[in-house]
Amino acid sequence: MTTDISARGKLPLRERKKLRTRAALVDTALALFTERGFDGVTLDELCETVEVSKRTFFRNFAGKEQVVSAPLEAMWNGLRDDVEHLEFGHAPVFEVLRETLLATLTRMDDGDGAWAARVRLSRELAERTPSVAAHELQYCDRTSAAVEATLRRELGLDPGDPRPRLALDLLVASFHAALRAWTARPGTPAHTDLVADLRAVFAAVPEALTFGAHGPSGRQHHAARDAQDE
Amino acid sequence: MTTDISARGKLPLRERKKLRTRAALVDTALALFTERGFDGVTLDELCETVEVSKRTFFRNFAGKEQVVSAPLEAMWNGLRDDVEHLEFGHAPVFEVLRETLLATLTRMDDGDGAWAARVRLSRELAERTPSVAAHELQYCDRTSAAVEATLRRELGLDPGDPRPRLALDLLVASFHAALRAWTARPGTPAHTDLVADLRAVFAAVPEALTFGAHGPSGRQHHAARDAQDE
DNA sequence: GTCCTAAATGCCACTCAGTGGCACAAGCCT
DNA sequence: AGGCTTGTGCCACTGAGTGGCATTTAGGAC
Structure with missing residues (x-):
């Protein structure tokens, strides 16, 4: 054929x-x-x-859940493929992955907001349907494992080194945080709002390790909210 | 009654x-x-x-998968309950959570290694059974959401602040990385080995954001492996 | 110890997601 | 157009999961 x-x-x-x-x-x-x-x-x-x-x-x-999570799976597939073709310079890997995910996410925009609309519905269903949420998390986890393997191969990393997977899991956690913020927005948020929310979450990542009950970081923890004014 | x-x-x-x-x-x-x-x-x-x-x-x-993931769920339940009773000082929240998880994990040791043995079997099944892995991830995610709510309440944090959830997701990612390292050990690793592996992963966390393709961090990325010699 | 009540268990019929086999239909290539 | 490959629909079936209800067991009051 x-x-x-x-x-x-x-x-x-x-x-x-x-x-x-x-x-x-x-x-x-x-x-x-x-x-x-x-x-x-x-x-x-x-x-x-x-x-x-x-x-x-x-x-x-593969199952009933997958029909719901298909839109997001398409994006994770995109990320997995994009990472296969990455050029790694001297920049931190997390930074490269960050920019890659932003690019992948941006490319999911089909111009008429259809993908974003599907992701919204999918997200809302996942929030009220544990089996859908479970399926999505597992798909995401499996994709992360594949991407991790790519990183190890491309960067010649040790199989016991936990850092690539931690970086990936933090990347995924950031995306999920952005998704939650995005779906919590009033009205019908656009694709660009999701990209903005992801940027805002990425900006907050370094402080995830350092923020305290009462610290000098109080000013910066409005980063996620400020991004919604763009 | x-x-x-x-x-x-x-x-x-x-x-x-x-x-x-x-x-x-x-x-x-x-x-x-x-x-x-x-x-x-x-x-x-x-x-x-x-x-x-x-x-x-x-x-x-709740389902067939849950009978497999019950041992690990018991630990996440323990963490959720422990966080309810935490005293937050000025230390970074991630650091407090880290110590809490280490304490919770240590306390799961029943003295005869039974819990660890169950977790090993459970882990191995999860690796070859997607629906079990999915269920575990979702349970963990749900517990994280509950812990996040506790953190917000106790620390008076803004609902839009992504940092608590990022910290939690990084904590969970560290545990999963440790679990993978632990089950990959030769023989029948003990409960204390899991605690050691978790410590080693925690030690690598800061570098997850900064490591690069070729960087000055090469010496430290053996942290996870060195812990296996203890 | 007896009695009553609450809680737990087992049995049963059922639904529905998910599977495999196979005949038929549709698309592709020459 | 004919032959072959690929995709679809039909059907019977399994096993996870559910709800109803009768029976059993444990707990508490007296």
Whole structure:
């Protein structure tokens, strides 16, 4: 089977149909689950609405939870791929990863805010559905493990060195903090708001190790809130 | 119903029987799942072996995964409770949390290594069973959210301040890194080895933000390995 | 010790996510 | 157009998980 992508700039019909089915399942799931709850909608109902068989559903998604977390998984996949092509200079690895995640996140913007809208719905469902949250965390963890392996390989790091994984886990924690701040914003926050919130959280990272009950850092802990005025 | 604990230093029979049932389910599950895989043992089989009904199983555990992650959940519960009773001085919050987790972890040592043995089995199952790993991560995340709320309340922190959660997530990431190092040790590592590994990871934390591809930190990144010689 | 009540357990029927097998349909290539 | 590969739908099934309810067990009052 040859696929003449470069000549026609298009995926084969098979691939296009598959992507359309996936997208239809994601969008319909997010809408129905948001309206009636994750457990309030069976997969039979979802598949009937989209007019595919349940067997097809499971050919596209590993489980019910994954249809909800697909938008965020796409971003983590993007980060994993981006890190594969990174050039590491002398800068701290955490700094490089930070900029990479910001770039990856920025690139998820499809221009019409569709991705951001999906992520919002997905996030809200995750907050009220433990199994969805669990699935997302595990997917993220697995991606981090893959990225860690890349870092070790590219940087020639010792297998016992905990620093790469700590850096990655802090990167992920920052993203999750930004996501929480973003979904807590009033109204319908935009993609750019999420990027801004992530920047603000990154700015607060060094102080995560040093802030105290009463310290001289009081002025700076408004960083996350100030970013919302941009 | 009055329970005369202080007078006799004992839990009521009902509570004791319940704890015994729980422990039997955990130990049997860990043994059977380790031998035949998580998916290779049904709950019907597990309950028949322990001689309780499946209904009772679900009165004790929220799901099949939780019977595996129960030992670690006990530790996170301990940390959550310990943080409720913390005195915060002027030290950095991360430092206080660090010492608290070390104390909590140390206290999980029951003297005969039983808890550590359960955690090892649990950890190994989690590594080869995504749904177990997912459940653990979500439980941990939920506990972190509870601890974060305590920190905010006790320290009078702003709801938008990302630092407490970042500190907590870094604490958790450190524990997971230590757990991975510990289970990777040859032989049957002891409870004290886990404490040592956690100390070593904590020592590496500041550098997680600063290490680079080629930097002047090369000497210190053996901290995790040196701890294994203690 | 007896009796009553609260709490725990077991049994049962059931739902629904998830799986595997296989026939049929659709797309691709020559 | 024909043949082959890939994708889909149908179906039967398993096992985690749930709710209802009868029975058993433990606890407390007298």
